[in-house]
Amino acid sequence: MSLRQSTRRMLRRGLIGLLLVQIAAVASLMGGTKVRKMLRGRNVAPLKPAAASRHEIGDGSAASTYTYGAVLFEDMLDAIAGARQRILLESYIIKDDAMGQRFKRALIDASERGVEVYVIYDGFANLVVSRKFFRFPAPVHVLKYPVWGAGWQVFNPRRYGRDHRKILVVDDAVGFVGGYNIGQLYATQWRDTHLRLEGPAVWDLDNAFIDFWNIQRPAHLPEIGPLTSAAGCRRSGRTATCRVSLMFPIRGMYLEAIDRANHSIDITAAYFIPDRDILNALLEASRRGVRVRILVPKVSNHVVTDWLSRGFYGRLLRGGVEIHRYTSHMVHAKTATIDGQWTTIGTANIDRLSLTGNYEINLEILDAGLAQGMYEVFSADLSKADRLDLHEWESRPFINRLYEAILRPLRPPPLTLPADEVLTAP
Template structure:
C-alpha cells in the first residue's frame, strides 16, 4: 500500500509540474507583450493552482467554439455585402487632410471600406438632451430600431426610452435590443425584460455570465459598444450607457458621469448597421445584414458634410486595429493632441508614442477624472504619470464628476470618438466602436467640449507629484503589476 500511495503522489506531482510546463509554453508561444507574459508567469509560479485557473479562465482571447464557427460562416457573406456596398461610389472618398490621411488609409486597408462622406453629425454632451433627441427619433421610426448597450440601468430617463421603444414596437416597428450580460445585470433582473418582450421587442443577453461557460470561452469578454440605429439612416454612438446619471452609481461618491454622444445621419448609419449585424449574428446565429442604401440618404444635402470611418474592434474583428489606429493618430500630430478617458492604463507603445509627441513639440493634454469608480485602475494609471510629466505632457484631473468621455483630437482636424478607453481591456479584449472624423468643423466643436473639461479640472504639478508619499508609490507599482489584466 505504501508503494501504491508513493506512485500516486509521484503521478500527481508529475502531472502538476507538467501542467505548469504546458501553461508556461502556451504563454511563451503566444508571443504576447513581455510585461503581460511576465505577469502571468509570476502569478503562476507564486500561486500555482490559482494562477493556472486564472490563466485558463482569462489568459487567452477565446470566443468559444460556437461563436468562432458563426464568425467563420459570417465573414464571407459580410465581405460580399461590403463589396456590393462599394458600388455606391458617390459616398466614398480617399482624399483626406494631411493629418488624417494615414489613419484613413490604414482603416481602408484593414477593413476593406474607404471613408464615407455625406454625413451630418451632432455632438451632444448633456444626457437629458441625448435621451430627448433619441426618444424623438424613436417616435418617428418607420421600419427598424436596433440598440446595443453595455449598461442599461432601469430608472428615470432610461424608463422613458423603454416606454417609447415599446410604443414603437406595438406600431409595427421591428425593434432589437442587445445588452451585455454583466453590465446590464440589473436590467435582466428587472420586470422590464418581460414587459418589453411582450410589446414585441427582441431582447438578447450578450456574452451571458455563467460559471459553466468558463470552460467554453473567456469569461471576462464584454460587449462594450453603445449603438443605436434607426431606419438605417440615423445612428448614435459614444460613451453613454442607457442610464440616468442622477441615479447611476449614486452611492459611489464620485458624482455624476459625464458623457459624449454623436448623432449621425447619412450613409455611415449603414456602415454601423453592418457592425451591429455582425454582433447580432455572433450572439444569435441570425443574419440581419442592413437593407441597401436609400436614395434619400445617398443624396443627403451637403451642408455639414462630414467624412467618417468606423472602427469595430474586438474578438473576431480586425486584430489590434484600434491599437494601431491610436498609434497612427498620435504619430500624425504636429501641433496639438488632446485625449480624454476615464481609465488610463496604456500599452508601452501608446505611452511611448504620447511621450514622443510631447518631446517633439506637440502640445499634449490628457484629461482624466480626479475620482474613479475603479480603485485598481485609478492607482494603476498613476504609475504612468511621472514619465508623462517628465516628457512635457499636461495631465488635467476633472473635478465635476466621473469624466466618462472617450475622445482623441489631433490638430483640431482629426477626431476619434467612441467607446474605447485607453486601457488594456478596451485595446485588446472588449467589443468596441470608434468614429474617426476628418473635418475642422467637427474638430473645433470637439475642442470646445474638451476645453470645457479642462476649465473644470486641476492641472497636475510635477513638483507636487514627485513629492507624494512613499506608500502611494508602492501602491501604484503594485497596481501597475496588474495592468496587463485591467
Template sequence: MRNVVKVLFFLIITIGAYLIIQIFAGDLAVSVLSFVSVLFTLSIIFIGFVIFLENRNPSQTITWLVLLGSFPLFGFLFYIFFGRNIKKRRLFEKKAALDEQLIQEDERIHREAIEKMTHMGDHQQLLFKLAHRLGHTPITYRTSSKVLTNGEETFSHIFEEIKKATHHIHLEYYILRHDDLGQELKDILIDKAKNGVIVRFLYDDVGSLKLSRQYIADLEKAGVQIVPFLPVRLPLLNNKINFRNHRKIVVIDGEVGFVGGLNIGDEYMGRSRQYGFWRDTHLMIKGEAVRDLQQIFMQDWYYMTNERCSGVDYFKDFSHLESRAEGVQMIAGGPDKQWEVIKNLFFSMIISAKKSIWIASPYFVPDDDILSALKIAALSGVDVRIIAPKNPDKRIVFHASRSYFPELLEAGAKIYEYDQGFMHSKFIIVDSELASIGTANMDMRSFHLNFEVNAFLYKTKSTEKLVNDFLGDLEQSHEIVPEEFAKRPLRVRLFESTARLLSPLL
C-alpha cells in the same frame, strides 16, 4: 487551453478514484488534505507553464508568473476567471467569418473614398487607408454628424429619434439598468413595438448583470426582441467571460445613428449621489456612415441570433446626398479581429501629430506602444494634454492610471484632473483636424479584449465642437504640477505601483 481543462479533468477523476479507495482504508481526512495540496500545487505549476508557452506580451507573462508565485490561491482564482488566453481567432471564428461575409462591398463608396483622399496630407491619407484596411469600412463624405455633450442632450436626441421610427429600432449597449432612464426607454420601445415597429435590443450580459428579469419580460411581451451578448451561466467554465461587448449603438430606420460613451443608466444623466455631475460625449450621425454602423450591429445580432437582415429597409442609398470635403469613418474593433484595430489607429493618430494630441479618457491605462508614442510626441514638442477623472469609479484602474503620470509629465505632457464630477468622455483630437469619438477607452481592455466601435472624423464641424468642448473641460479641471504630484505619500505610490503591475491583467 483545452489541454489544460483535459489535464485538470483527469486529475479530478484520479482524485475521485483515490478517495474511494481511501474511504475503505479508513484514513480519508489525511488523504484528502494531502492530495488537494498536491493537486493545487501541480495546477499552479501547470498554469504557469501554459502561460509561458502562450507567448503573450512579455509584461503580461511576467505579471502572471509573479502573481501565481507570490499569491498562489488569489492568482489561481484570478487566472480561472480572467486569465485564460483562449485563442481568440478560434473562439470567434464564426463571428470573424460572418463579418467577412456581411461586409457590404459598395464599389462606388470605396472608389470615391480613395479618390477624395487626395486633398488630405500624406499622413492623414495613411491613417484612413489603415482604418479602411483594418476595419473594412471606407471613409464617407456624405455623412453629417453632431456632437452631443452629456446625458441630457444625448438622450433627448435619442428618444426623439426613436419616437419617429417607422420601420425598425436597433440598440446595442454594454450597460442597461432598470432605473428611471431605463424605464423611460422601456416605455418608448414598448409603445413603438405595439405600433408595428421592429425593435431589436442587444445588451452585454456581464455589463447588465443587475438588469431585472421583469424588465426583459415586459419588453418581450410587447414584441421587443431583446438578447444578451455572450451570456454567462457558469463563470468558472465559460471561456468567453473576459470578452465583453462594450459598444453603445443606436440605429433608427437605417437613417440616423448614435455612438459614444453613454450607457443606459441614471448615473449617465448626473443623477447619482456617488458621482454627481457626469461629463460624457456622444455622437449623432446621418447619411452614409449610418450604413456602416448598421452593419456593425447586424454582425453582432447575427452572431447571437442567426437572424440575417438585409435590403433597402436596413441599408439606405445615400448617393443623392451632396458629397462633402469632410469625412466620417465608423470602425469596429474586438477580439474577433486579426489586428488590434482601435489601438493601432490610436497609435497611428498619435505618431502622425504635428502640433497637438488632446485626450479625454476615464480609464487611462496605455500599453507600452501607446505610452512610448505619447512620450516621444511630448519630447518632440507636440502639445500633449490628457484629461482624467479626479475621483475614481474603479479604484484599481484609477491608481493604475496615475502610475503613468510621472513619466509623461517628465516628457513634457500636461495632465489635468476634472473637478466638476466624473469625467467619462472618450475622445482623442490630433492637430485640431483629426478626431476619434466612441466607446473605446485609452486602456488595455479596450485595446485587447472588448468589442468597441469608434467614429473617426476629419475636418468636420464635430471635430471643431470636440476642440471647444475639450477647452471648456480644461477650464473645469486643474493641471497636475509635477513637483506637487511627486510629494504624494509612499503608501499611495506603492498602491499605484501594485495597480500598474496588475494593469496588463485588467
C-alpha cells in the same frame, strides 16, 4: 528537503503573500472610497445643461456632439418615437430606473405601431438589473450578450471581453454612438460625450450592429439584413474592435493618428492605462514638439483603475505630457482630437480590455469643423480640471507610492501581436 523544493516553497509562499497584500490593498481602497462617498453625500450638484453642437461633415452627412446626457436621451427618444421601419439599440448598461423605463416604453410603443425593434445588452454589466426588465413583449427581439462567453476556453483571455458598445440606429437615417450608457445617473451627473450622425455615415453604425447581431444571435432570433446599400461617408468611418478574431483596429487607429500628429493631441479618457506602444507613441509625439494633453477623472467610479493609471503619470510628466484631472463629476468620455482635423468619438477606453478584449466601436472623422467643436469642449473641460505638475507628483505621500508599488503587478504586460496581425480597419 532539497534546495529545489525549498526554493519552490519560498516562491509559492512569496506569491501567495503578494496576492494577499494586493487583495488587502484593493479592499482598503474600495472601502475608503465608499466611506468618502458616504461622508460627502450623494447629492452632487448636476452638471450644467449643454445643447448639442451640429456640424456638416461632407457627403450629405452631419454630426452632432452631446456633452449632457439629458439632452442626448431626449433626442434619442424623439428618434425612436419617429421610427417608421426599424430600430437597432445596443447598450452596455440599461438601468431599470425612470430613464430606462422610458426607453423600454418607447421601444414597445414603436413595435406596436409596426416598427421592427432589435435590442442588445451585456449580461454581465446588467447583473444587478432585474431580469424582468429585459423581458419585452413580442415581436421585440432581444439579444443578451452572455455573462460567461468563454465556454470551455477558461484560460483564453480573449473570451472574457464584454459587449461595451452603445449604438442606436433608427431607419438608417439617424444614428447615435458614444460613451453614454442609459440611466438617470448619466443624464445629469456624468460628463460624457456622444455623437449623432445623419445621412450616409449612419450606414457605418447600422452595419456594425447587423454584423454583431448576426454573429451572436441564437437560433430563435432572426437574422437582420440592411435596409439600404449606402456606401458610407468618405470623411468618417467605423473602427470596431473584434476580440475573437484578434482584430484591434481601434488601437491601430490611435497609434497611426498619434504618429501623424504635428501640433496637438487632446485626449479625454475615463480609464487611462496605455499599453507600451501607445505610451511610447505619446512620449515620442511630445519629444518632437507636439503638445500632448490628457484629461482623466480625478476620482473615477473604479478606484483600482485610478491607481493603475497613476502608475504612468511620472513617465508622462517627465516626458512633457500634460495631465489634467477633472474634478467634481465623473468624466466618462472616450474622445481624441489631433491637429484640429482628426477626431474620434466612441466607446473604447485607452486600456487593454477596451483595445484588445471588448467589443467596441469608435468613429474616426476628418473634419475641421467638428474638430474645432471638440477642441472647445476639451477647453471647457480643462476649466473644471486641475493640472498635475511634476513637482506635485513627485511630492506625493509615501503611502501613495506604496499602493502604486503593490498594484503595479496588476498592470497589463506588454502586448505582443502576431507578425501578420491586422491593426487597421479594412
